Amino acid sequence: MISAPAPAPAPARARHSHDDAPDTQADFERLAAASDGPEREVLVEELVAAWLPMAHRLAHRYRNRGENLEDLEQVAAMGLVKAVDRYDAQRGGAFEPYAIPTIVGELKRYFRDHSWDLHVPRRVQELRNKVRATVQEMAATEGADRSPTVAQVAEAADMNEEDVLTGMEALGSYRSLSLDAELTGADDGYSLADTLGRPEARYETVLDREAVKPCLHRLPEREQHILYLRFFRDMTQARIADELGISQMHVSRLISRSCHDIREQVETEPRPQPIPAAA
Numbered sequence: 001m002i003s004a005p006a007p008a009p010a011p012a013r014a015r016h017s018h019d020d021a022p023d024t025q026a027d028f029e030r031l032a033a034a035s036d037g038p039e040r041e042v043l044v045e046e047l048v049a050a051w052l053p054m055a056h057r058l059a060h061r062y063r064n065r066g067e068n069l070e071d072l073e074q075v076a077a078m079g080l081v082k083a084v085d086r087y088d089a090q091r092g093g094a095f096e097p098y099a100i101p102t103i104v105g106e107l108k109r110y111f112r113d114h115s116w117d118l119h120v121p122r123r124v125q126e127l128r129n130k131v132r133a134t135v136q137e138m139a140a141t142e143g144a145d146r147s148p149t150v151a152q153v154a155e156a157a158d159m160n161e162e163d164v165l166t167g168m169e170a171l172g173s174y175r176s177l178s179l180d181a182e183l184t185g186a187d188d189g190y191s192l193a194d195t196l197g198r199p200e201a202r203y204e205t206v207l208d209r210e211a212v213k214p215c216l217h218r219l220p221e222r223e224q225h226i227l228y229l230r231f232f233r234d235m236t237q238a239r240i241a242d243e244l245g246i247s248q249m250h251v252s253r254l255i256s257r258s259c260h261d262i263r264e265q266v267e268t269e270p271r272p273q274p275i276p277a278a279a
Contacts, residue, residue, distance in 0.1 A: 020053035021096050028089035047084050048077070051099065055080040058103050065111065072107065079106030124170045130157055131167030215262040223258045230255060 027047055034040040059076035063069045083099035112125055134157040138148050148156070154164045179193040216224060222244075229235045229243070237255070241248040 020051075020057055022050045024050055024095065025089060028087060028095060031084075032089050044081075044084055048081055051080055051084070051095070052077060054096070054099070055103050058100065059107065062107055062111070067111070072110070075107055075110045076103050079103035082106070124166055127159075127163050127167035128170035129167075130159065131164055132171060211266050212262060215265040218265070219258055219261070223254055226251060226254055227258055 024047055027043060027050075031040065031043045031047065034043060055076040056073050059069070059072040062072055079102050080099060083095075083102040086102070087095055087098055089095075112122065131153060134153055135148060138152070138156055150161050150164050150168070153159070153168075154161045157164070159167075179196070180191050216227070219227070226240055226244070229240050230237070235243075237248045237251045241251045244251070
């Protein structure tokens with residue numbers, strides 16, 4: 001029995017400018033002709049897998065900017081998926097020059113939108129980057145021992161001084177300090193949290209007391225006296241009843257009614273506002 005000849009091995013895909021740039025033009029042409037469905041999904045997955053090493057290589061360019069490398073690789077992969085989905089092989093042109101700006105743009109967008117600890121408008125971020133680059137360039141070329149002035153940076157960067165000040169203010173917005181961070185020059189462990197004020201709980205008590213005062217004065221004298229004995233002398237209802245010569249049930253009703261009237265008046269009248277602290 002004669003056995004069938006073994007199938008010839010598939011030819012190796014050609015390589016372009018990088019080892020991670022496979023020749024997938026034929027695959028993209030098949031993708032362009034495929035309709036939506038399982039076949040297209042499989043082609044997309046194969047193309048993404050083939051070009052994923054290139055996306056990761058681009059992500060590694062940004063690995064020393066304070067972000068987790070795995071997160072950057074994930075962002076680059078998302079950019080690659082967008083590039084594969086939008087690339088039109090029928091228009092001609094290689095995929096790599098098309099994909100690189102898409103992936104790099106996704107990485108830069110990630111840094112702009114997600115890596116700032118404080119939300120800073122895009123224009124301010126761009127001013128910050130321009131000021132930072134100008135200051136670094138001036139330090140490298142002029143070798144100045146001290147930081148340049150706002151006017152000097154504005155002249156070197158061809159910016160107005162107001163934009164320079166805005167960019168300088170944003171220099172400290174990229175990363176925030178922990179409240180547990182020790183203050184500069186402090187040798188006793190004094191932290192930022194130690195400089196913050198704490199809310200005074202008794203302020204609310206003062207406001208409540210001032211709101212209740214006029215309502216108490218509007219009560220009949222007997223009700224005022226009963227509330228004084230109950231809440232300021234801490235007397236029981238039974239003792240109050242014995243002192244006034246009325247029943248405990250009557251004392252209970254008077255207290256409930258008086259408290260109800262005061263509550264209604266406080267809720268309907270504007271509360272006194274605290275006096276602002278002197279500047």
